[in-house]
Amino acid sequence: MFNKTSVAKIFPFLNWLPMVNRQSLVADFIAGITGAVIVLPQGVAFAMIAGMPPIYGLYTAMITPVIAALFGSSWHLISGPTTAISIVVFAAISQFAEPGSPDFIRLALTMTLMAGLIQFVMGLARMGTLVNFVSHTVIVGFTAGAGLLIAVKQLKYVLGIEVATGSSFTETLVEIFGQLGAINWMVFAVAISTLLVALLSKKISPRIPYMIVAMIVGSILAIKLGGARVGIETIGEMPSGLPPFSVPDFSETTLRQLFPNAFAVALLGLIEAVAIARAIGTKTHQRIDGNQEFIGQGLSNIVGSFFSSYAGSGSFTRSGINHQAGAVTPMAAIFAAIILVLILLFIAPWTAYLPIPAMGGIILLVAYNLIDFHHISTILKSSKRESAVLLITMLSTLFLDLEFAIYIGILLSLFFYLEKTSKPHIAVMSPDPGKTRRRFTYIIRNKELKQCPQLKIARIDGSIYFGAIDHISAFFSELYEGEEKNVLVVCNGVNFIDLAGAEWLAIEAARWKEKGGTLYFSGLKRVSQDILISGGFKKNIGEELFYRSKKEAVVSIYKNLDKEICKTCTARIFLECEVEGTKLN
Numbered sequence: 001m002f003n004k005t006s007v008a009k010i011f012p013f014l015n016w017l018p019m020v021n022r023q024s025l026v027a028d029f030i031a032g033i034t035g036a037v038i039v040l041p042q043g044v045a046f047a048m049i050a051g052m053p054p055i056y057g058l059y060t061a062m063i064t065p066v067i068a069a070l071f072g073s074s075w076h077l078i079s080g081p082t083t084a085i086s087i088v089v090f091a092a093i094s095q096f097a098e099p100g101s102p103d104f105i106r107l108a109l110t111m112t113l114m115a116g117l118i119q120f121v122m123g124l125a126r127m128g129t130l131v132n133f134v135s136h137t138v139i140v141g142f143t144a145g146a147g148l149l150i151a152v153k154q155l156k157y158v159l160g161i162e163v164a165t166g167s168s169f170t171e172t173l174v175e176i177f178g179q180l181g182a183i184n185w186m187v188f189a190v191a192i193s194t195l196l197v198a199l200l201s202k203k204i205s206p207r208i209p210y211m212i213v214a215m216i217v218g219s220i221l222a223i224k225l226g227g228a229r230v231g232i233e234t235i236g237e238m239p240s241g242l243p244p245f246s247v248p249d250f251s252e253t254t255l256r257q258l259f260p261n262a263f264a265v266a267l268l269g270l271i272e273a274v275a276i277a278r279a280i281g282t283k284t285h286q287r288i289d290g291n292q293e294f295i296g297q298g299l300s301n302i303v304g305s306f307f308s309s310y311a312g313s314g315s316f317t318r319s320g321i322n323h324q325a326g327a328v329t330p331m332a333a334i335f336a337a338i339i340l341v342l343i344l345l346f347i348a349p350w351t352a353y354l355p356i357p358a359m360g361g362i363i364l365l366v367a368y369n370l371i372d373f374h375h376i377s378t379i380l381k382s383s384k385r386e387s388a389v390l391l392i393t394m395l396s397t398l399f400l401d402l403e404f405a406i407y408i409g410i411l412l413s414l415f416f417y418l419e420k421t422s423k424p425h426i427a428v429m430s431p432d433p434g435k436t437r438r439r440f441t442y443i444i445r446n447k448e449l450k451q452c453p454q455l456k457i458a459r460i461d462g463s464i465y466f467g468a469i470d471h472i473s474a475f476f477s478e479l480y481e482g483e484e485k486n487v488l489v490v491c492n493g494v495n496f497i498d499l500a501g502a503e504w505l506a507i508e509a510a511r512w513k514e515k516g517g518t519l520y521f522s523g524l525k526r527v528s529q530d531i532l533i534s535g536g537f538k539k540n541i542g543e544e545l546f547y548r549s550k551k552e553a554v555v556s557i558y559k560n561l562d563k564e565i566c567k568t569c570t571a572r573i574f575l576e577c578e579v580e581g582t583k584l585n
Helices: 004-010 013-019 022-050 054-071 083-093 102-124 128-133 136-159 169-178 185-204 210-225 252-284 290-305 316-324 331-353 356-370 373-382 384-399 402-421 469-480 499-514 527-534 537-541 550-558 563-568 575-584
Strands: 425-431 440-442 455-461 486-493 518-522
Touching: 013 054, 022 054, 022 083, 022 210, 022 316, 022 331, 022 356, 054 290, 054 331, 083 102, 083 136, 083 252, 083 356, 102 128, 102 252, 102 290, 128 252, 128 290, 128 402, 136 169, 136 185, 136 252, 136 356, 136 373, 136 384, 136 402, 169 384, 185 210, 185 356, 210 331, 210 356, 252 290, 252 316, 252 402, 316 331, 373 384, 384 402, 425 469, 455 469, 469 499, 486 550, 499 518, 499 527, 499 537, 518 550, 527 537, 550 575
Parallel strands: 455 486, 486 518
Antiparallel strands: 425 440, 425 455
């Protein structure tokens, strides 16, 4: 029997349906109108970026957000066509088919289905936490590179010159610079005017549908300048009505051909969607279920692929506007899709007057907005490692296949993370008599501090796991060469010990025992001791050698030190030394 909780997991929209009331419906309807108006020019622009006929961007904006809203976890995330996904689709499919052709559309829809299935399976496997391992720097680098790539690809439409289809970033630039003398200034005037009107409208008021205003102005200017007679082409009339049923290509050759790119689209889509959902969730105090979001995004692409929708994901712009417009529940996304259908029924014939250069100007603005100058500046100032990740990801986006750019950025981030964690901070410590309560200070910070000739105190800040053992072992090997026979390991900064780490601790403890001394531990968190206890390592090392604090450890260890050495010791760094010294004298 299904209980209420299990049914809600299968149909997550049951969790927010009780929130729907008259007030929320009004707020969601208003937000839906705003969303439909915003996505109209965006959908056309993104479809052109993807190499799809313009209408497919609107089909994607009708189907994808509804399914994602019903089966996702976020109340405000709006899914649909996005810039990053669109450019990956173009890069992936254009190597196999002519953009805009029936074969291109067929492959794009097939890849959408594959990406959706990958996302859905990852959600069922509860792999939602995987996106946490993709650093924000990778996304910033990828989107910046995508922005530059989009801008360069649009220059042929903005300048009115011919560039071979499928040209790389470098080849496109070379062709454009070689034809600067052939610029169609009428086309350029329409593109730049559209761009400037969009910027001015947005500056006057963020509430103005600046893209629509700019395209209307650009269309009027194109007609005034002479239209097709002077080389200003239009996108042509779009068909009105609901998205037609479509069947992806299930042939083995196609599936094998598209799988690597489908996986990249799936991964990028999940990263975008979960990141946006969580960003808005921090403002609305909503907890986002990453696994459910995976399922929602997967289903939206699976269903969309059968209704002429290419791959979609969460949209930064539309989700933010949806929240700002006062949306309360995911009904806003559903309203936006319905209103978009109604708008398309009436405005479809008018798209025949929409000039391609005007769309080029709008897409240039979209590309510019992808470059996060603020975060790029912060990254370059803050960290050399993160700067390397940013630049390599961005350059890979420009000069390599886009799916490889994502993988390279992720692998580089993980490499730097593992490289850093494999070298935990380790330092020798000693009590500082110049501080109250003789607080322990790192020797490297105060080289004048004296040390006990019988007890070395070393602090480890980092996890003791298989990747860090070599670094930690080298440090303790140096200590082993010293005269001290005892070592107190301060473990307050140790959060995790794996099996390899536990085995090394047991071996190291036995080595110091052979030397005639002891390896002691203090401040090791209970959670970090789990594997030591369950594997019998703590018992093997000696449970009495583990102390809750440095103070408790020093008091106990001091009793076991060689008092003959203490008699002639001039360091006397512990409080116990002073008391014992008074007795001896």
